[in-house]
Amino acid sequence: MPKIIDARVIVTCPGRNFVTLKIVTEDGVHGIGDATLNGRELAVAAYLQEHVIPCLIGRDAHKIEDIWQFLYRGAYWRRGPVTMSAIAAVDVALWDIKAKLAGLPLYQLLGGASRTGVMVYGHANGQTVDDTVAQAIKYRAMGYKAIRLQTGVPGLNSTYGVSKDKLFYEPADAALPTENIWSTSRYLPTVPELFATARAELGWDVHLLHDSHHRLTPIEAARLGKDLEPYRPFWLEDVTPAENQESFRWIRRHTTTPLAVGEVFNTIWDCKQLIEEQLIDFIRTTIVHGGGITHLRRIASLADLYNVRTGFHGATDLSPVCMGAALHFDLWVPNFGIQEYMRHTPETDEVFPHAYTFSDGELHPGEAAGHGVEIDEDLAAKYPYRPAQLPVNRLEDGSMFNW
Ligand SMILES: O=C(O)[C@@H](O)[C@@H](O)[C@H](O)[C@H](O)CO
Ligand SMILES: [Mg+2]
Numbered sequence: 001m002p003k004i005i006d007a008r009v010i011v012t013c014p015g016r017n018f019v020t021l022k023i024v025t026e027d028g029v030h031g032i033g034d035a036t037l038n039g040r041e042l043a044v045a046a047y048l049q050e051h052v053i054p055c056l057i058g059r060d061a062h063k064i065e066d067i068w069q070f071l072y073r074g075a076y077w078r079r080g081p082v083t084m085s086a087i088a089a090v091d092v093a094l095w096d097i098k099a100k101l102a103g104l105p106l107y108q109l110l111g112g113a114s115r116t117g118v119m120v121y122g123h124a125n126g127q128t129v130d131d132t133v134a135q136a137i138k139y140r141a142m143g144y145k146a147i148r149l150q151t152g153v154p155g156l157n158s159t160y161g162v163s164k165d166k167l168f169y170e171p172a173d174a175a176l177p178t179e180n181i182w183s184t185s186r187y188l189p190t191v192p193e194l195f196a197t198a199r200a201e202l203g204w205d206v207h208l209l210h211d212s213h214h215r216l217t218p219i220e221a222a223r224l225g226k227d228l229e230p231y232r233p234f235w236l237e238d239v240t241p242a243e244n245q246e247s248f249r250w251i252r253r254h255t256t257t258p259l260a261v262g263e264v265f266n267t268i269w270d271c272k273q274l275i276e277e278q279l280i281d282f283i284r285t286t287i288v289h290g291g292g293i294t295h296l297r298r299i300a301s302l303a304d305l306y307n308v309r310t311g312f313h314g315a316t317d318l319s320p321v322c323m324g325a326a327l328h329f330d331l332w333v334p335n336f337g338i339q340e341y342m343r344h345t346p347e348t349d350e351v352f353p354h355a356y357t358f359s360d361g362e363l364h365p366g367e368a369a370g371h372g373v374e375i376d377e378d379l380a381a382k383y384p385y386r387p388a389q390l391p392v393n394r395l396e397d398g399s400m401f402n403w
Helices: 041-056 064-074 081-102 106-110 129-141 190-202 218-231 245-254 272-276 292-305 320-332 346-351
Strands: 004-012 018-025 030-034 118-126 146-151 179-182 207-211 235-237 259-261 309-312 336-340 357-359 362-364 392-395
Touching (some): 030 081, 041 064, 041 081, 064 292, 106 292, 106 320, 146 190, 190 218, 218 235, 245 272, 272 292, 292 309, 309 320
Parallel strands (some): 118 146, 118 336
Antiparallel strands (some): 004 018, 018 030, 118 362, 357 362
């Protein structure tokens, strides 16, 4: 058996913080998994270091399912983003090892390729509608077949998704949370205007998406969905918080705009009702926050029964390790929808050399054995951890709101 003899947590900040778990077996094969939880990185690092790693030493790296169940059931305290990100890191590192030992790219172990490439969407953003559409035109020229449009809201200093960097967006911008101001009434009219201009300029041969970042009530979301129907969006993302899964019934009753949700979910229990009642069209939970490949596979299989497709989260805080693993999953999963692809900084790409490549609006995980992503530990050590938290939002009258 490939016995686990060492496991270590690597925290590095090549432009932003990433937590990576490296597991090493007796015969020298190693695997890595992403454990990054934006703004709460060290909680996962400590969970792994103090509570998980001691349990891994001496185990058979091939027993992925048994180790998953051990960590999930064995903790007694189930679910939650910290626990599930830690389990995901172990799971992905073990899948990496298994595929390396088999000498195969990971997607072959999952069931082989179901498609030739993974359609991705880019994140076009700008202060004004015209700036955003100009960015979208650039994405189109780069070959993207799907583009998410985010624009500034007149009268608000900043809003989710709008930044000075155009290929990546980094919201965790300070050691303590930045305070933003939010107004739903100012925001709501901007999106249909953005989509009308985008359709006029870009035409219909491109998928357009939008993220409301959990800021609407169900009935406001229903209104936005109806207003966008003429522009045929690919999806509206995270329109309302989903702790109460039933609330999506209200949106569903009023609009045919497809709905995507779930980047903050961490288990199948967060989306069971949403899927079984067909209240959503795309599930966004990704490998690192959803318990790894082993658990995501269960979510995707349930979703497949109800015509819900995958649309994994892929912002900059999901490390190249998560992206690599997600792309193997995407290439295989029968009910694939789309994959978010926000590029990493050149420094991040250097710390995490990877086999995945982009061309013609699609990513491909590559043919390297394993998931195809490595970490350069010497380089990683040159970028020490920097405290950074996500922003918060207040309404114009000072009330705390969802960011
Ligand atoms: O869809 C997305 O990419 C997001 O909603 C993220 O930008 C999200 O805000 C960050 O991943 C939070 O860490
Ligand atoms: Mg989002």
